[in-house]
Amino acid sequence: MNDKLIKALAYENEIRIYVIDATEMVAEAQKRHDTWATATAALGRAMIGTTLLGATLKGNDKITVRIEGDGPVGYILVDSNGKGQTKGYIHNPQVNLPLNEKGKLDVRGAVGTEGMLTVSKDLGMKKPFVGQVPIISGELGEDFTYYMANSEQVPSAVGVSVLVNPDETVKAAGGFMIQVLPGAKEETIAKIESIIETLPLVSTLMENGETPEEILGRLVENKDYNILETTGVEFECDCSKERFADAIISLGVDEIQSMIDEDHGAEAVCHFCRTKYQYTESDLEELKVEAANQ
Template sequence: MSDRLIRAICRNAEIKFTAVCTTETVERARQIHKTLPLATAALGRTLSAASMMGRELKDKNGSVTIQIKGNGPLGAITTIGDCDGCVRGYLQNPAAELPLLPNGHLDVGSGVGRGYLMVIKDIGVGEPFTGTTALHNGEIAEDITKYFAESEQVPSAVALGVLVDTDQHVKQAGGYIVQLMPGATDEDITRLENNIAKAGAMTAMLESGMSLEDIAHAVLDGFEVEFLEEAPVTYRCGCNHAKVTRALISLGKDELTRLRDEEEGIEVTCQFCDKVYKMTRDDIAVMLEAATAKEENNG
């Protein structure tokens, strides 16, 4: 089944719901970045969150960037979700490993460690909105729940999961975000909390064969669910030669002069998809001319 995202609301309560299946997307990220299971789980959870949060944006050029910077062995994690729900991302140490927890689960919390989570929402115009919170426990779902409460003042429940098979490929991945809007009653909150506890882990639901719609009905049991939309999700990097060239020009005249004089050519690797762009000395000279003209015009 191809990856997809759904959004829903409750007609008889102030609740909205988003869920995503990202199994193929996270497997693609694993293949690109050659992640071991701990890194696969951490990156996959963050990709799922970015997909759902990106889809919430109304602007067609909008995107959500999630940056997690903890002191654990995984290092920094960065993911970007576009407004259509498609994502890309990378993490600092894809080969990090830790012993399994006593319950046999991957120790993502220790892998991430303590630090902070930053969310950058860019709608394509004006200054992006940035919210930062301290990491709660490094498990990512709880950290994003904390972000929603502290930075956006929206009571939320976030579930994220990645099930890695014995051969290290991704067996299941996905997540959901359920949020309370102003007007939600104490009765609604209690029912929702009971439903979430009863539903269990996201990957367990996916592994049992439940569709995203089934998961929505389980989490929102007792509410009148109205499905608003569904959309395909995939791992997508928008890098190209022109963007890499602009990035190199931004290095400035002095650095480009050094590269032209000291290097026969350079290779630039995209952090999101590992594609390699080769630039010759002549290419660098052309970029140097552009950087020089830009600095003169700005001066």
């Protein structure tokens, strides 16, 4: 696994920066969901953005991002945690639109410009923290930026990008998140803004062989940074036959009996990773007993 995320403080600790190479993670999602180019870019950007937000959490804390616009891909759902383990789902994976006016994959056209971006954080409390903002762009980087500023009140800049090969495979995927810390000087903020404006797409830089450390160097004038942590990131789904069994039990005795009578078994398919789990008649009989005892 070559994917990784680096966290750093820069500009005399006035700025926090995250840079991620998520090429293999997005490639795995593309293979599992058989996404077409524009849908791949949309799902990949959503996964990169969610993983960047997840990097602000502690180990087992979890974050779920739901992006529901009015475009043809439908909704996108991504889960991540503080360990860099991310899984993603896109409602309609077979979307490929003509390139936009800049000659790039038309993620805005695929996601849409009307809808909501919802973030739910499970921090081990009784209730999750939930923040919601309208989709303002559909390109997703700007939408994550808007969420951070308006829902979490953290002035930020989020950049996410995915390059797709002609055969639909992923060439490169990555991004960054820059956060302005309390007390940052206006001149520092202006400097960062000017650098971001001229920065090539992260995926293009990675395609050309640049590492997250080298991209960090582009973001920080005079290499004035201190890397705090380097972590791996990966496509990881926590589904299991046992978890789906619990869901079947929750359907109740009558529903399980109808599965036995009509289908003589059951198959469960995970939305996130497409793994299939088979349940025989005898499996269902055991689950029916458990349902009856609840």
